[in-house]
Amino acid sequence: MTDIPADHPRYESLLTRHRIEAGVDEGITSRQGLIAQGRGEAFDYLLGERTTESADAAERAAAAHLLLADHPVLSINGNVAALCPGELVELAEVVGADLEVNLFNRTEERMAAIADHLREHGATEVKGLTADGRIPGLSHERAKVDADGIGDADVVLVPLEDGDRAEALAAMGKVELVVDLNPMSRSAQSATVPIVDNIVRAVPNVTRHARELRRRPREDLERIVAEFDAAAALEAAENAIRTGAK
Ligand code: ATP
Ligand code: MG
Numbered sequence: 001m002t003d004i005p006a007d008h009p010r011y012e013s014l015l016t017r018h019r020i021e022a023g024v025d026e027g028i029t030s031r032q033g034l035i036a037q038g039r040g041e042a043f044d045y046l047l048g049e050r051t052t053e054s055a056d057a058a059e060r061a062a063a064a065h066l067l068l069a070d071h072p073v074l075s076i077n078g079n080v081a082a083l084c085p086g087e088l089v090e091l092a093e094v095v096g097a098d099l100e101v102n103l104f105n106r107t108e109e110r111m112a113a114i115a116d117h118l119r120e121h122g123a124t125e126v127k128g129l130t131a132d133g134r135i136p137g138l139s140h141e142r143a144k145v146d147a148d149g150i151g152d153a154d155v156v157l158v159p160l161e162d163g164d165r166a167e168a169l170a171a172m173g174k175v176e177l178v179v180d181l182n183p184m185s186r187s188a189q190s191a192t193v194p195i196v197d198n199i200v201r202a203v204p205n206v207t208r209h210a211r212e213l214r215r216r217p218r219e220d221l222e223r224i225v226a227e228f229d230a231a232a233a234l235e236a237a238e239n240a241i242r243t244g245a246k
Contacts, residue, residue: 013041013049016083016200023082027113030105033079036160043181044198046241051205053246054236055197061228062157062177062193063095063209064221069155069175072097073127077104080159080199081114085121087203092123094210097157100149101128104162106141137168157206159199161187179203183237194230196237 004014020037023029051059066072074088074097081101092099101114115126131144133151142165145151150169158166159179163186170176170190178191179202188194195202213221239245 012200013044016198017041019082020079023078026082026117027110028117029078029082030103030110032105033077033082036079040160040181040198043196043241046244047181047196047237048240048244049198051197051201052237052240054233054240055195055202056205057228058193058195058233059197059202059205060209060213061224062195063206063213064224065155065175065177065193066091066095066097066157066206067210067214068218068221068225069095069097069153071153072155072157073100073150073153074098075100075102075150075156075158075161076114076118076128077102077160078110078114081117084200084203085118087200087207089118089122091157091203091207091210094207094214098149098153099123099126100146101126102145102150102158104142104165106144135165135168135172137171138165143168158187159202163187163190166190183234183241188234191230193228194234194237196233 020029020033024031072095074092076099099118101111103110111129118126127146127149130146133145133147134143135145150156153174155175156169157177161178166178166187167190175192177193178187179195179199180188181196183196
């Protein structure tokens with residue numbers, strides 16, 4: 001990225017794209033991940049590449065859910081690992097969550113590469129490699145989770161998740177916090193808290209909210225969770241994309 005000056009108007013977007021490319025070269029991200037990134041970029045462009053007010057409120061509600069959880073788990077796929085590994089390790093520390101590698105195109109090589117990558121960014125324990133649990137209603141490879149990880153979680157953060165699996169996790173009764181730039185995607189639609197924002201902005205902002213909220217009494221967190229309206233958040237995001245509304 002040395003040939004892209006930091007004052008280039010598309011710097012952040014180009015840097016993000018480069019990270020995904022590097023992730024593919026390192027065996028962390030699948031080639032399909034390149035396509036997913038392109039889809040996300042298009043929505044981000046229309047959103048003005050900013051965290052909208054409604055996305056910020058969703059990020060705050062997500063932080064409250066993670067702090068209230070008995071067993072929160074952050075699910076990591078190849079795109080997420082390439083884009084913000086250190087930020088996810090930090091969020092896991094702040095809210096006391098487990099990190100679990102969870103891939104749509106699961107291969108043992110890529111599972112191991114992502115787990116190593118997360119450890120290089122400070123993770124001490126990475127789940128997902130045992131795969132002794134199953135998500136009901138999904139075919140074999142895509143159903144695999146750790147029984148003491150996502151299998152046991154009450155709250156799961158699933159960024160950029162495939163729609164099918166997001167729906168299956170929701171059907172298991174888990175509180176699902178989804179980061180997805182497309183408010184019309186089934187993943188966002190099945191979420192308890194849909195966060196329509198770029199993962200690179202969303203994760204640090206959830207962490208910021210969690211740091212602020214962890215000093216608050218439990219009733220405050222419960223109120224934030226109860227007052228959050230998922231349908232209104234999706235509507236605000238779609239409206240921002242269609243009309244450019246702030
Ligand atoms: P479904 O409609 O079943 O949910 P999909 O077509 O959305 O499926 P994918 O293309 O695999 O399935 O999903 C990738 C999703 O991730 C897209 O909705 C895209 O907008 C989103 N996405 C991609 N990159 C980012 C990113 N950096 N931050 C947030 N969301 C992203
Ligand atoms: Mg989707």
